[in-house]
Amino acid sequence: MMNRLLHLENLNVKDTHNHELVKGVSLDLYEHEFVGIVGESGSGKTLSVKAALHLLPNDLGVTFEDSEVLGKSIIDLSDHEKRRLIGSGIGFVPQNTVAFLHPMIKIKHQIGDAFIYHTKANKKEALQKAEELLVKVGIKEPKRVLHSYPVQLSGGMKQRVNIAMALMTDPKVIIADEPTTALDTVVQKQVMQLFNDLYTNDGVSILFISHDLKIVKRFCNRIYVMHEGKVVESGYTSEVFADPTHSYTKKLLRLIPSLKSGRTRRLG
Amino acid sequence: MLNFIVKRLFSGLVVLFFISLVTFIVLMWIPGDPALLSLGTDATPEKLAELRESMGLNLPWYEQYYQWLTGFLVGNLGNSYVFGEDVFTLLVQRLPVTISLAVLSMAIAIPIAIVIGVLSAIYKEQWIDYIARSVMQLGDAMPQFWLALVFLVFFSAGLGWFPVAGFTPVEEGFFASLHSILLPSIVLAIGQIGPLIRIIRSSMLSSLEQDYMLMTSVNGFTKFRSIGKYALRGAIIAPLTIIAMQLAGILGGAVLVESIFALPGLGRLLLMAVEQRDLILLQGIVIFVTGTVVVVNMVTDILYQIVNPMIRFGGSHE
Numbered sequence: 348m349m350n351r352l353l354h355l356e357n358l359n360v361k362d363t364h365n366h367e368l369v370k371g372v373s374l375d376l377y378e379h380e381f382v383g384i385v386g387e388s389g390s391g392k393t394l395s396v397k398a399a400l401h402l403l404p405n406d407l408g409v410t411f412e413d414s415e416v417l418g419k420s421i422i423d424l425s426d427h428e429k430r431r432l433i434g435s436g437i438g439f440v441p442q443n444t445v446a447f448l449h450p451m452i453k454i455k456h457q458i459g460d461a462f463i464y465h466t467k468a469n470k471k472e473a474l475q476k477a478e479e480l481l482v483k484v485g486i487k488e489p490k491r492v493l494h495s496y497p498v499q500l501s502g503g504m505k506q507r508v509n510i511a512m513a514l515m516t517d518p519k520v521i522i523a524d525e526p527t528t529a530l531d532t533v534v535q536k537q538v539m540q541l542f543n544d545l546y547t548n549d550g551v552s553i554l555f556i557s558h559d560l561k562i563v564k565r566f567c568n569r570i571y572v573m574h575e576g577k578v579v580e581s582g583y584t585s586e587v588f589a590d591p592t593h594s595y596t597k598k599l600l601r602l603i604p605s606l607k608s609g610r611t612r613r614l615g
Numbered sequence: 616m617l618n619f620i621v622k623r624l625f626s627g628l629v630v631l632f633f634i635s636l637v638t639f640i641v642l643m644w645i646p647g648d649p650a651l652l653s654l655g656t657d658a659t660p661e662k663l664a665e666l667r668e669s670m671g672l673n674l675p676w677y678e679q680y681y682q683w684l685t686g687f688l689v690g691n692l693g694n695s696y697v698f699g700e701d702v703f704t705l706l707v708q709r710l711p712v713t714i715s716l717a718v719l720s721m722a723i724a725i726p727i728a729i730v731i732g733v734l735s736a737i738y739k740e741q742w743i744d745y746i747a748r749s750v751m752q753l754g755d756a757m758p759q760f761w762l763a764l765v766f767l768v769f770f771s772a773g774l775g776w777f778p779v780a781g782f783t784p785v786e787e788g789f790f791a792s793l794h795s796i797l798l799p800s801i802v803l804a805i806g807q808i809g810p811l812i813r814i815i816r817s818s819m820l821s822s823l824e825q826d827y828m829l830m831t832s833v834n835g836f837t838k839f840r841s842i843g844k845y846a847l848r849g850a851i852i853a854p855l856t857i858i859a860m861q862l863a864g865i866l867g868g869a870v871l872v873e874s875i876f877a878l879p880g881l882g883r884l885l886l887m888a889v890e891q892r893d894l895i896l897l898q899g900i901v902i903f904v905t906g907t908v909v910v911v912n913m914v915t916d917i918l919y920q921i922v923n924p925m926i927r928f929g930g931s932h933e
């Protein structure tokens with residue numbers, strides 16, 4: 348059995364009006380896996396992965412039967428251990444919203460923070476590493492970006508900074524929530540290639556949320572299909588795509604005819 | 616930026632002009648004769664007429680205002696009826712008292728408000744927050760003149776910890792001077808602290824809810840670090856602007872506190888000018904005080920642009 352890096356069992360999330368947002372979701376991510384989560388908007392994808400990292404706000408009612416991060420049961424960990432484990436072991440690329448980067452702090456003063464904090468590296472080393480990673484995510488002028496405030500960068504640039512930031516600590520697991528939506532197709536390919544390289548060459552495991560079934564089919568070896576707060580189908584990508592059992596999955600796949608006819612290898 | 620400064624300066628001048636005009640008109644309308652007030656009731660009618668003539672009181676109001684305005688434009692604020700002295704000299708004499716009061720009260724109010732505001736945001740709905748909210752409400756509800764009187768009676772007259780009245784200039788020793796204005800400054804500070812805590816608490820709360828705080832959890836920072844580096848920085852803008860706006864309130868409070876504690880500052884000068892209908896002196900003080908408020912607000916607005924990268928670079932998206 349391969350190492351289980353993320354484990355979440357029977358997650359339920361309710362909002363303040365006791366309305367069920369996530370209903371009985373279980374998720375796993377094993378070592379050497381590239382797992383996709385697909386599902387329409389509002390189906391609970393973001394809530395589920397945030398719950399796996401214990402990032403949900405306190406006003407939401409969150410319950411689960413079991414939750415493991417990097418092989419450790421999260422309930423048994425002290426605050427300090429939890430912070431260290433997640434902070435250095437997991438890279439999280441948030442879904443593209445406006446303010447994951449601090450608007451009042453230059454990129455160079457925030458991108459390396461976790462790296463410095465967890466590895467005791469100095470600022471110079473952090474900047475050097477940040478610069479390399481920024482180039483890797485397709486930024487041509489990393490120095491300019493480092494010296495900028497977030498407001499000086501476009502949405503796509505910010506998203507790439509977020510990706511680079513998630514990679515700073517050389518995490519074993521990357522959780523990426525629709526990391527390519529704000530990017531044009533060229534950069535999108537570049538970023539997916541980067542994730543794939545990390546997965547194949549560096550042994551990084553990836554949990555990947557996407558709307559884009561083509562990308563999911565191409566890169567993920569296992570998928571979860573979510574619908575209205577539930578996981579309605581899961582399994583190896585090839586099997587799910589070849590023989591969807593749930594009606595929602597069937598509908599989803601029917602929307603993209605080219606997938607069924609096998610002309611999906613155009614990407615990349 | 617230059618464009619902004621010029622615009623800001625212009626609007627400031629317009630405000631000053633209107634305020635000086637309104638003060639002038641209102642004071643002209645209040646009954647009472649400055650010449651009579653300055654000579655006393657036993658003055659002869661001839662003397663009165665003579666003085667009125669020399670003070671220009673026989674001219675229509677707009678000519679009096681025009682004279683004042685042209686004088687002001689060449690830097691001459693005119694002579695006080697009551698003191699017979701140059702208004703500018705009078706202002707400069709009184710200024711140190713009021714400035715010391717304003718600075719000291721801010722120096723007391725701001726750090727306390729920051730500590731209370733930040734803690735109450737971090738520990739929202741917990742006992743620190745409840746205490747903070749009580750402090751806010753108490754500060755708001757307490758009439759300053761009442762507080763000033765209570766302090767005076769209790770700490771000065773009763774316990775004898777502070778002088779009952781008067782100001783010790785800095786030349787006679789820094790701490791002695793500080794001591795002489797500490798009590799009135801505390802009164803002023805209590806008046807300021809409610810709004811300050813409120814704005815610090817609310818901008819801190821909103822900063823704590825921002826997405827960048829989620830990233831500090833992902834990155835596994837301690838609470839201390841994520842608040843110290845990220846939350847505080849996100850909460851800095853609104854309080855900065857409020858602090859500048861409070862200057863007007865402080866100057867207002869100073870009038871009151873100075874008269875109760877018998878401090879020879881601008882506030883007391885202002886009261887005297889009103890009582891004695893010393894139009895020229897009053898006009899000088901009003902212009903000076905509003906001018907200060909306008910300039911300070913302008914400087915803050917400019918600083919605000921410089922401090923806030925979202926405004927400074929806002930136009931330069933790719």
Ligand SMILES: Nc1ncnc2c1ncn2[C@@H]1O[C@H](COP(=O)(O)OP(=O)(O)OP(=O)(O)O)[C@@H](O)[C@H]1O
Pocket residue numbers: 362363368386387388389390391392393394395404407442
């Ligand atoms: N903090 C919150 N409080 C209350 N409701 C929330 C909160 N966060 C999300 N929701 C609701 O929960 C549901 C699921 O949200 P979630 O963000 O997980 O969807 P998603 O699958 O990620 O969708 P998308 O593809 O649009 O990102 C949505 O209806 C959303 O409005």
Ligand SMILES: [Mg+2]
Pocket residue numbers: 392393394442524
């Ligand atoms: Mg989402």
